[in-house]
Amino acid sequence: MEKKKVAIIGGGQVAETKHISNYQDFDDIEIVAVLCRREASACAFAERNGIARAYTDLSDLLAVEKPDMVSVCTPNKFHLKHVTEALKSGSHVLCEKPPGISSQEAKAMHELAESRGLVLAYNFQHRVSEAALTLKEKVQEGMLGDVYYAKLSALRRSGVPGWGNFINKELQGGGPLIDIGIHMLDSAFFILGFPEVKKVTAKMFQKIGPFKEEGSFGSWNPDDYEVEDALFGFIELANGGLIQVDTSFALHMKQAKKLNIELCGDKAGATLYPLEIYTDDKGELVTLLEQESSDDPERTAIHSFVRKCAGSTSEVIATGEEGYKVQQLVELLYKSAEQGETIYL
Template identity: 75%
Template structure:
C-alpha cells in the first residue's frame, strides 16, 4: 500500500506518519504542502522520497493507494474529493469539513467509487470506549435517556496553527475538541436519530486575552467562540447535553468526559466506571483505571488500513457517520447564531 500525506504539520508527522510505518507492507511515498520549502523539509527530515506542492501532479505521478489529509478544516473537502477522484482510499483528520453538504458529497463519491473514506476520530479506539460500547450493547445501562458531554478547557486557546480563524477552522472548541466527544457518544449509543438541537455560544475571553496554558495568540485575530453549550433531543425521547470551551472560568484545568444515565445504570467514560444505586447507596458495577498505554492513534490508522485491505472493520468513523456528526456540529452552530432550535 502506497501512502501520500497532504499537509506537513505536527499531526502528519507525529500521528499519521509513524502509524503508517508501523504497519507492515505500507510505504509513505510522498508528502504535499503548498509551501515548497516545508514539503521538502518534511520529506528530508522523515526520509520520504518525494515532496510536492501540486496536488494533481502528486496524485497522477505517485498513484497512491491511500491519501491522508492533515490540512486546515477549510481544505478537507477539496483534498478529499480530489483524492477520491484519483481512486484513492482516504483518511481525513477531523472534522470531515466545515459544511455538512460537503461531508455528504464526500461520502456519496466514496460510495459511488467503492472506496474507503474515514475520519480520524481516535477516541473511538480508546480501551474505555470499546468496553463501554460493548456494555451498552449488552444492555447493562438499560435505556439511556440522558447523556452529558464535556470538552472543556479553563485556559486552553491553542496558540499555534489556525485554531482561532473561523474561515480556516469553521469554529472553535465545538468543532475542534467537542466533536470528538460527540462522535464517541453517538458511536457508543449506536447513532440514535436526532429530533432537534438548541445551543448558545459565547466569545467573552479570547479577544481580550493573549496567552494561556496552550500558548499565546493575537486577540485581534480571535474569531471563534470561547464556549458553546447545547442540547440535542433524540427521537427516542433521550437528551444529550454538550459543554465545550477553549477558555472558561471554571475550577478544573480541563475536563474531557462523557457521562451516561440509563434506567438500569449510569456510566462515566474517563475514567471508565459503571454504577447504580441500591437502597440509596452507590454500587459500582464495573470500573477500570487509565490505560497503561494509549494506542488510540495507532488503532485508528491500522483499522483504516485493515478496511482498505478488505476486512469487515466496523470501528472506523466512515463517511456516512462523519456526515451525521458534521450535521450536528453545523446545526449547533446555526442554532447559536440565530437563537432558535434547529430540527433535523
C-alpha cells in the first residue's frame, strides 16, 4: 500500500515535539520533507527526525514532493502564504494557531480550501480534549440550562516566552490573547455552539514587558517587547449572554498560571479543567458530574486531522470556517482595546 506523504513547514519546537511523533503513529504515513528558512537548520531538523529531504523553498518542496498533507508550524505572519501555497498545490493543511494575523487572512484561507475541496484545520487542541467534548455534550443536552455567563482564563503570572517570536508584534500579531487566549476562545465557542456576537469591549495593558528589571519575570529582552502584557475583555452575545476573557503573559497574581473555562447556566455551572458540573441545593454545593482526564489532546487533534483527510466524517477538527470566526473575535478584542471603545457587529 502506498503511503500518504506529509511535509512539515517550519522546523521549530512545536513541529519537532508535537507534529512529528503524532504523524509517526500511522503506519501508512511517511514524513517526506521539512522546510526551514535556513538550509543548515532544515538539514539538522531532517537528520534528527529521520526525514529524507530538507528544503528552503516551499515551491520546490511542493512541486517535487507533492505531499498529501502539510503541517504549517511557522510564525503567525507567514501562515497565509504557507497555507495558501499548500492548498493551491492540492495538499490538505493542518496549521498551528492562530489562523493568521487578521480575520481577512483567515477568511481567504477558508474560502480557498472550500473551493478546492480540501481539508483545512487549525491546531486548537483543547477543543478535542475529553473534558471539552463531554462538556459540549452536556451543554447541548441542557444539563446547565441557559448558559448566560462564561469566564475564559488564559493567565500567566510570569510566562512571557523567552524564545521564538512571541514578543514581536509584526511576526506574532499580538501577545497573550493571540497566543494562549485564543485557545480558550476557540474551546468556549465550540462548546457553546458558536453563538452570534453582538458587541465586544476590551482593554489591554503593557505595564511589565518593556519595563521589567534585570532578572525579574523571565529571560526576554525588554527593549524588544512589543505586545500586550495582559488583555481583559467582554463579549456580549446576541442571545443576551456574556463572555469574559482574561489573558496575560505577566501579571501580579497569586497563581502561577490559570487556563480554564467557567460556565454559569440557570440550572448548573461548570469548569473545564478539571471537568466538573455542579449546582446548589439550599446553600450546599452538589456535584452533578466530575471527570478526570488523562488524554493527550495534541495527539487527538493531529490524529483527527489525518482521519478527516482520509474521508472520515465523524472527526472533530477546528475547520477553516471556525478558525475564521475565532480570528475575528481576536481581531475585535484588539480593535476595541486599541480604539478604547466598544465594537458593535
